[in-house]
Amino acid sequence: MTTLATTEPAAPAAVKIVSGRTIGVGVLALVFAGLSLWMGLKVASGAQAVFKTYMIGEDVELDVPAKPVILVMAVLCLAVGALLLSDRTAKYFAMGASVAVIAFAIAFVCWSIAKPGVFLPVTATLNGALFLALPLILGSLCGVLCERSGVVNVAIEGQFLVGAFAGALIGTISASAWAGLIAGAAAGCLIGLLLAVLAIRYLVDQVVLGVVLNLLALGLTSFLYERIMQRAAEQFNSPPKLGNWTIPGLSKIPVIGPALFDQNIFTYIAVALVIIVYVGLFHTRWGLRTRAVGEHPAAADSVGIRVNWVRFRNVLMGGLVAGVGGAFFTIGSAIAFNKNMTVGKGFIALAVLIVGRWNPLGALAGALLFGFTDQLQIFLSSMPGGSPIPSQFLSMLPYVVTIFAVAGLVGKVRAPAADGVPYVKS
Amino acid sequence: MTNPPAKGDGVPAEEPAPTAGGDNGLTVPPAEQFEAAMEDEAAEQAVAVEETAAVTRRKPWILRAAIYLTTANQVMVTVYSLILAAVVGAILIIVSDPYVRSTWGYFFSQPGDALSASWDAVATAYGALFRGAVVDPDKLNRWFYGMADLDAVLRPIATTFNYSAPLIFTGMAVALAFRSGLFNIGAQGQAVVGAIGAAIVGFSFTGLPTIVHLPLTLLGGLVGGAIWGAIPGVLKALTGAHEVIISIMLNYIGGYLLLWVISTKFVHSPDRTDAISKPASESALFPSLFGAGLPANWGIVLAVVVAAGMSWFLARSSLGFRFRTVGANPAAAKTAGMGVAGTYATAMAFGGGLAGLGGATILLGSTSHALTPSVAGTIGFDGITVALLGRAKPLGVVFSALLFGAMQAGASTMQTVAQIPVDMVTVLQAVIVIFIAAPALVKGIFHLREAKVSGQELSMAKGW
Numbered sequence: 094m095t096t097l098a099t100t101e102p103a104a105p106a107a108v109k110i111v112s113g114r115t116i117g118v119g120v121l122a123l124v125f126a127g128l129s130l131w132m133g134l135k136v137a138s139g140a141q142a143v144f145k146t147y148m149i150g151e152d153v154e155l156d157v158p159a160k161p162v163i164l165v166m167a168v169l170c171l172a173v174g175a176l177l178l179s180d181r182t183a184k185y186f187a188m189g190a191s192v193a194v195i196a197f198a199i200a201f202v203c204w205s206i207a208k209p210g211v212f213l214p215v216t217a218t219l220n221g222a223l224f225l226a227l228p229l230i231l232g233s234l235c236g237v238l239c240e241r242s243g244v245v246n247v248a249i250e251g252q253f254l255v256g257a258f259a260g261a262l263i264g265t266i267s268a269s270a271w272a273g274l275i276a277g278a279a280a281g282c283l284i285g286l287l288l289a290v291l292a293i294r295y296l297v298d299q300v301v302l303g304v305v306l307n308l309l310a311l312g313l314t315s316f317l318y319e320r321i322m323q324r325a326a327e328q329f330n331s332p333p334k335l336g337n338w339t340i341p342g343l344s345k346i347p348v349i350g351p352a353l354f355d356q357n358i359f360t361y362i363a364v365a366l367v368i369i370v371y372v373g374l375f376h377t378r379w380g381l382r383t384r385a386v387g388e389h390p391a392a393a394d395s396v397g398i399r400v401n402w403v404r405f406r407n408v409l410m411g412g413l414v415a416g417v418g419g420a421f422f423t424i425g426s427a428i429a430f431n432k433n434m435t436v437g438k439g440f441i442a443l444a445v446l447i448v449g450r451w452n453p454l455g456a457l458a459g460a461l462l463f464g465f466t467d468q469l470q471i472f473l474s475s476m477p478g479g480s481p482i483p484s485q486f487l488s489m490l491p492y493v494v495t496i497f498a499v500a501g502l503v504g505k506v507r508a509p510a511a512d513g514v515p516y517v518k519s
Numbered sequence: 520m521t522n523p524p525a526k527g528d529g530v531p532a533e534e535p536a537p538t539a540g541g542d543n544g545l546t547v548p549p550a551e552q553f554e555a556a557m558e559d560e561a562a563e564q565a566v567a568v569e570e571t572a573a574v575t576r577r578k579p580w581i582l583r584a585a586i587y588l589t590t591a592n593q594v595m596v597t598v599y600s601l602i603l604a605a606v607v608g609a610i611l612i613i614v615s616d617p618y619v620r621s622t623w624g625y626f627f628s629q630p631g632d633a634l635s636a637s638w639d640a641v642a643t644a645y646g647a648l649f650r651g652a653v654v655d656p657d658k659l660n661r662w663f664y665g666m667a668d669l670d671a672v673l674r675p676i677a678t679t680f681n682y683s684a685p686l687i688f689t690g691m692a693v694a695l696a697f698r699s700g701l702f703n704i705g706a707q708g709q710a711v712v713g714a715i716g717a718a719i720v721g722f723s724f725t726g727l728p729t730i731v732h733l734p735l736t737l738l739g740g741l742v743g744g745a746i747w748g749a750i751p752g753v754l755k756a757l758t759g760a761h762e763v764i765i766s767i768m769l770n771y772i773g774g775y776l777l778l779w780v781i782s783t784k785f786v787h788s789p790d791r792t793d794a795i796s797k798p799a800s801e802s803a804l805f806p807s808l809f810g811a812g813l814p815a816n817w818g819i820v821l822a823v824v825v826a827a828g829m830s831w832f833l834a835r836s837s838l839g840f841r842f843r844t845v846g847a848n849p850a851a852a853k854t855a856g857m858g859v860a861g862t863y864a865t866a867m868a869f870g871g872g873l874a875g876l877g878g879a880t881i882l883l884g885s886t887s888h889a890l891t892p893s894v895a896g897t898i899g900f901d902g903i904t905v906a907l908l909g910r911a912k913p914l915g916v917v918f919s920a921l922l923f924g925a926m927q928a929g930a931s932t933m934q935t936v937a938q939i940p941v942d943m944v945t946v947l948q949a950v951i952v953i954f955i956a957a958p959a960l961v962k963g964i965f966h967l968r969e970a971k972v973s974g975q976e977l978s979m980a981k982g983w
Binding site: 316320321432485488 | 611615616702704754757758760761763764765767768769770771772775776778779782900903904907939940942943944945946947948949950952953956957959960
């Protein structure tokens with residue numbers, strides 16, 4: 094998505110090419126430094142930022158003196174800004190950007206919780222972050238499957254919605270969460286089928302098609318929700334929960350144990366899928382073909398790969414994965430379906446895909462980052478005493494982070510070369 | 520479609536086929552081709568052309584009409600898409616109605632029951648949709664005999680106009696971006712911020728004459744929307760970030776911004792406890808179109824005028840030419856010395872301004888004239904379907920906005936009369952646009968002929 098306009102690739106060694114992106118992030122780091130400085134001066138000098146971790150038997154508390162930490166972070170941001178602006182080649186870009194962002198995040202969290210009686214429950218936050226990241230992981234995996242083979246999938250949001258709807262409906266009727274899960278996957282696959290047929294066979298513009306399929310999914314689920322579910326919620330819209338699965342032993346590890354090994358079954362599905370897709374994409378014949386089709390369909394075709402069939406299959410598989418992600422919204426925690434309940438998570442999954450550079454592991458990391466941001470925002474707006482920032486601005490946080498990530502922080506990203514370009518045999 | 524060149528030897532000029540309303544630039548008029556041929560080619564060749572033309576000309580009009588109706592040209596694809604969408608909607612109505620479903624259970628013993636029940640359900644729903652959107656024949660009849668007043672007759676159409684006016688603006692916001700090779704999915708956020716701008720200007724001044732205050736209010740909407748639209752444009756120009764992702768995120772940010780703005784002391788209505796702003800002053804409102812009792816206002820007239828202006832802008836102005844060139848072929852535009860990145864940013868700002876006007880119009884057309892969390896409804900997203908159905912042309916946008924506005928106006932009647940949720944309209948819109956976007960599918964379903972001239976492709980966002 095981010096075809097770089099400002100940075101020139103392959104600069105001759107003698108001439109230093111100035112990277113506009115580096116300048117942008119340098120300026121951003123200085124802004125971060127200013128904000129951190131302001132927060133550091135504003136915070137009461139004796140205030141402690143308290144982080145609590147649940148361990149077996151007792152809580153472990155980590156008290157951090159807020160003021161000095163924030164000021165140190167401000168200095169870090171300042172240094173990064175100065176470095177990036179003095180050496181404007183892309184050399185320090187990745188390191189500088191990550192240091193500035195992490196430093197600012199630490200400063201921001203310390204400033205927000207540096208109040209008496211407030212603490213950040215680390216375990217619960219990680220848990221919540223993972224929970225919120227799950228649909229994003231599955232959604233962006235769907236994107237990886239589709240876009241690596243050259244089909245842009247903007248309809249992830251719609252696949253989430255139908256997955257959530259079908260999961261709730263079938264899960265309730267059959268009183269089985271597993272049936273709901275399968276129904277959700279099938280529903281997501283159905284949208285995938287529409288996408289595949291219209292994009293591959295009928296050559297419809299894929300971005301437009303995705304947006305319209307989202308609209309169709311929204312309209313259909315809202316319509317059926319009112320016509321069927323709302324009249325008899327007991328009968329049609331009280332989905333069961335797909336239970337937790339505690340891995341014996343591993344779940345006893347402090348801090349990360351409960352967050353990683355005492356989890357919703359969806360977590361294991363998501364992690365397994367990340368590994369499967371990663372290995373499949375880079376270490377199997379299927380993956381090689383997928384990538385070939387996504388990068389250079391004509392070349393793939395010339396060695397006998399059936400380009401459109403590979404794409405078709407991948408879009409359907411992506412639909413299954415996104416449908417599971419959608420089912421998570423309802424049967425993941427036994428929540429009744431509601432109109433437009435996915436509130437743009439599918440679009441964030443799309444952004445995660447780009448931030449994760451069309452790579453399953455990158456998607457996992459990106460999804461966790463967004464999950465964490467979202468969880469933090471929820472915690473800050475509901476913590477005792479409230480945040481000094483209006484809750485509406487906190488709610489914007491994940492979306493703002495997406496913009497920053499897509500517009501600059503992720504550095505140079507390159508989509509598969511044939512992404513969004515239909516293949517017509519000449 | 521074969522328009523008669525009416526040139527030459529005593530062949531009477533025929534009427535064009537009645538359905539061929541050759542007003543949409545679908546085909547290259549054969550007359551021009553023939554004239555060019557006459558000038559360029561040798562005389563005998565020209566005669567030969569003339570003769571073949573005469574053969575086509577001699578086809579009776581009814582045959583030509585039949586050919587036109589079965590050709591996959593833009594008009595007929597649109598018509599067939601509407602029919603298909605109505606069919607899909609009918610299926611949905613039948614499937615989701617428990618009583619009708621039960622009659623289908625014994626279809627093979629008594630098929631009449633199932634068919635008549637299905638027909639009743641569908642006819643009731645679509646009938647109510649029409650009565651709520653265009654005119655109620657019953658009320659028209661009563662008015663004709665002096666038993667009802669004109670307001671009752673005009674109310675549906677006035678409601679339609681009130682829904683359509685903002686859709687024309689947001690539709691044009693999306694269409695303008697399409698023509699410039701961009702996908703402005705952010706019209707929703709732009710309309711919301713436009714509504715915020717308009718509301719603040721609207722309630723901040725009192726005592727101004729309407730002639731000053733209304734344009735100022737609209738300007739507030741325009742500026743708000745333009746700022747919001749410029750962000751993805753500028754980011755695309757500077758960093759290459761795709762406008763789709765950025766503007767989707769800005770839609771959500773705009774939504775939260777609206778919530779925050781309403782909650783501030785400056786904006787929140789002091790007389791109310793719920794989330795609503797101070798109402799815009801009387802002087803900021805559009806004058807009413809059909810009288811005070813009906814919802815329609817001069818916003819729809821302004822929208823049509825702006826659409827005409829945009830038609831001129833795209834076709835005749837140099838900036839419009841730049842937009843279209845960059846949209847059609849950015850590489851060629853760059854070679855010709857046009858700043859592509861700058862054009863993207865400008866086009867997004869222009870689109871944002873139009874969507875902001877849409878936000879202002881819906882604010883001023885609402886009953887409370889005040890900001891509420893749902894003030895902009897879904898006009899931005901509907902703008903996408905409007906632009907697609909209108910094929911990104913101003914005139915097309917006006918017509919499709921009228922159609923979708925009518926559907927929204929009729930939807931509430933449909934809900935009360937036939938208990939069909941208003942979301943039905945969303946489904947219909949999506950299905951229509953899917954078929955519009957896949958003409959080959961429509962062509963295949965109805966076994967249509969290949970159109971000779973396929974018309975312009977929408978230039979869209981390509982890949983990432």
